[in-house]
Amino acid sequence: MKNIESSQVVSSESCSCCGRSNKDSITYKGMKNCPQCGRKGRKVKRLTLESLLLPDRVSAIVGDSWRFCPNRDCKVVYYSEDLDKHFDVRHLRVRVHQKSPEDMEVPVCYCFDHSPKSIADEIRETGKSTVINQIKSSMKNPGCHCEDANPQGGCCLGNVTAVVKQIGCEETRQAIDETGYKVENNEYER
Numbered sequence: 001m002k003n004i005e006s007s008q009v010v011s012s013e014s015c016s017c018c019g020r021s022n023k024d025s026i027t028y029k030g031m032k033n034c035p036q037c038g039r040k041g042r043k044v045k046r047l048t049l050e051s052l053l054l055p056d057r058v059s060a061i062v063g064d065s066w067r068f069c070p071n072r073d074c075k076v077v078y079y080s081e082d083l084d085k086h087f088d089v090r091h092l093r094v095r096v097h098q099k100s101p102e103d104m105e106v107p108v109c110y111c112f113d114h115s116p117k118s119i120a121d122e123i124r125e126t127g128k129s130t131v132i133n134q135i136k137s138s139m140k141n142p143g144c145h146c147e148d149a150n151p152q153g154g155c156c157l158g159n160v161t162a163v164v165k166q167i168g169c170e171e172t173r174q175a176i177d178e179t180g181y182k183v184e185n186n187e188y189e190r
């Protein structure tokens with residue numbers, strides 16, 4: 001069953017000339033939830049799909065209203081809000097962190113190429129993680145390009161924070177709590 005979120009905007013005022021209520025004005029807000037799993041996705045730009053889909057899929061991108069499904073148990077990566085169209089993990093040039101969070105080799109920072117493995121290696125070798133500060137300083141110079149590199153189409157810092165927290169020691173976890181990043185519903189937000 002499709003999970004189409006639509007809203008009926010019905011004016012309570014009736015027409016001044018005929019007295020009929022204005023029930024014809026129906027607007028559709030679009031499909032915010034994944035057609036496969038029903039979870040709410042985050043908006044992504046068409047540019048993100050154009051950059052990350054396999055070349056033979058790019059021509060299948062239609063319209064500008066796309067969302068990213070972050071649910072690890074769902075294979076759909078992108079779906080269109082207003083058209084019956086979606087792309088799954090097989091259609092991307094890169095593997096998606098949110099879909100394979102247990103795979104240590106799948107990048108979590110796509111701009112500067114950090115993975116759970118590289119983060120775990122540093123923690124094992126030095127007892128701490130400097131990845132968040134590394135990313136923050138790299139964001140200024142040379143600058144990040146999440147929109148065309150990260151499948152979620154946005155900043156990875158929340159995801160990286162979650163990874164560090166998960167594999168880090170107690171000391172690391174405390175330092176991260178102070179940064180104020182939090183994880184909500186598999187969506188990483190500051």
Ligand SMILES: [Zn+2]
Pocket residue numbers: 034035036037038039069070071074075076
């Ligand atoms: Zn989904």
